[in-house]
Amino acid sequence: MGVGARSRGPRRRRGAGIDTQTEFRTEWTVVIPVKRADHGKSRLTVPGAGRAELARAIALDTIAAAVQAARVVVVTADQTISAEAARLGARVVDDPGGGIDAAVAAGAPAGGFRAALLGDLPALRPEDLAAALAEATSVDRGVVADAEGTGTTLVTAAPGTPWASAFGAGSFARHVALGCVPLAVPDASTLRRDVDTVEQLDTAVAHGIGRRTAAALGLASFRVRAARPEDVAAMARVHVRSWQETYRGMFPDAVLDDPGFVERRERMWANAVADTGRARPAVAEVDGEIVGIALSGPSETADAQRQLYVLYLLAAHQGTGAAAALLEAVVAAEEDVILWVADPNPRAQAFYRRHGFAADGSARIEMDVRAIRMRRRPD
Numbered sequence: 001m002g003v004g005a006r007s008r009g010p011r012r013r014r015g016a017g018i019d020t021q022t023e024f025r026t027e028w029t030v031v032i033p034v035k036r037a038d039h040g041k042s043r044l045t046v047p048g049a050g051r052a053e054l055a056r057a058i059a060l061d062t063i064a065a066a067v068q069a070a071r072v073v074v075v076t077a078d079q080t081i082s083a084e085a086a087r088l089g090a091r092v093v094d095d096p097g098g099g100i101d102a103a104v105a106a107g108a109p110a111g112g113f114r115a116a117l118l119g120d121l122p123a124l125r126p127e128d129l130a131a132a133l134a135e136a137t138s139v140d141r142g143v144v145a146d147a148e149g150t151g152t153t154l155v156t157a158a159p160g161t162p163w164a165s166a167f168g169a170g171s172f173a174r175h176v177a178l179g180c181v182p183l184a185v186p187d188a189s190t191l192r193r194d195v196d197t198v199e200q201l202d203t204a205v206a207h208g209i210g211r212r213t214a215a216a217l218g219l220a221s222f223r224v225r226a227a228r229p230e231d232v233a234a235m236a237r238v239h240v241r242s243w244q245e246t247y248r249g250m251f252p253d254a255v256l257d258d259p260g261f262v263e264r265r266e267r268m269w270a271n272a273v274a275d276t277g278r279a280r281p282a283v284a285e286v287d288g289e290i291v292g293i294a295l296s297g298p299s300e301t302a303d304a305q306r307q308l309y310v311l312y313l314l315a316a317h318q319g320t321g322a323a324a325a326l327l328e329a330v331v332a333a334e335e336d337v338i339l340w341v342a343d344p345n346p347r348a349q350a351f352y353r354r355h356g357f358a359a360d361g362s363a364r365i366e367m368d369v370r371a372i373r374m375r376r377r378p379d
């Protein structure tokens with residue numbers, strides 16, 4: 001084993017997108033080579049998006065995800081990328097020239113667990129990189145193929161193994177020839193979604209791209225998906241914050257600021273996530289951080305099929321289309337759906353009307369707040 005091998009102490013994961021549990025992890029240094037943006041992504045022509053701006057956005061989304069999973073060194077001659085990468089917490093090394101392998105070698109530390117990651121993975125999620133690195137701790141050299149199976153997105157080396165890489169077209173076979181073991185990374189991993197062409201960019205968009213790439217493409221940057229057990233704490237926090245943002249002045253402060261509120265919501269979301277088959281909990285994320293929550297379940301009254309129990313988006317993310325995506329994720333067009341909404345809450349009511357709901361005449365008072373029932377019947 002070389003220097004700086006395993007960190008044996010507990011380490012708190014960085015980044016809000018992944019859980020904040022204390023756990024034992026190996027410390028990796030991930031080197032990300034990035035070409036000057038005005039020279040890169042020559043095959044990526046997207047009408048309406050500047051190539052250099054898009055190339056920079058893709059690289060920075062990759063770096064932003066990677067810094068949440070490992071220590072990162074960025075090797076680049078691009079001044080804008082170096083400044084922003086440093087701000088994201090990466091160390092920056094000037095590109096020595098001589099191509100991608102020379103750039104990676106310039107950034108790779110002499111010892112410890114090292115990896116090289118391509119800088120063109122705009123859909124990369126920190127947990128996918130973390131999972132691949134965890135796999136790689138048990139081999140001297142590891143490699144992850146791109147989605148096509150011919151290129152490489154990640155090369156790893158364990159302490160005591162000299163650094164080597166052979167990136168470029170068809171590099172997967174060369175890396176295997178160098179002794180790299182293909183790591184067990186699912187085909188669907190965002191780590192495999194490198195982007196050189198518009199087709200690959202479209203696929204990456206479907207996986208959920210980072211906010212910089214989305215902005216460069218003029219797209220909304222959120223991603224909606226089914227909730228998982230590890231989301232529960234963040235969902236509870238978003239739930240309470242949304243209540244505070246929406247109902248301040250309407251519900252008593254004692255209710256909104258009750259210190260036990262978050263814990264009760266955690267229990268509620270834990271139950272919802274465990275109730276597979278009946279409950280449909282979903283989250284909206286931006287940059288791996290949960291910013292919206294939704295839940296539907298069987299209707300509490302027999303006259304409808306389904307009920308929308310929760311739909312909240314933090315105020316800063318309203319108007320991005322994420323609420324509509326959350327609604328679509330938890331109720332289907334062919335379902336007869338009811339919901340209760342505070343009255344007055346003109347913004348929410350208008351949102352539901354735009355999505356086919358209408359007040360059905362029922363009203364009730366909850367904690368001194370009037371709520372009305374809205375319903376959407378299938379077409």
Ligand SMILES: Nc1nc2c(ncn2[C@@H]2O[C@H](COP(=O)(O)OP(=O)(O)OP(=O)(O)O)[C@@H](O)[C@H]2O)c(=O)[nH]1
Nearest residue numbers: 033034035040041042043075099100103118119120
């Ligand atoms: N620092 C540095 N990074 C490089 C160099 N060549 C490629 N890269 C980076 O390595 C990754 C994969 O490179 P390519 O897929 O060939 O990307 P590209 O050169 O931007 O795109 P094409 O023009 O389509 O070849 C990207 O993150 C590039 O920015 C280099 O000479 N120096």
Ligand SMILES: C=C(OP(=O)(O)O)C(=O)O
Nearest residue numbers: 151152167168169171196
């Ligand atoms: C750099 C590589 O590929 P591409 O140029 O296809 O991104 C590679 O696969 O090593």
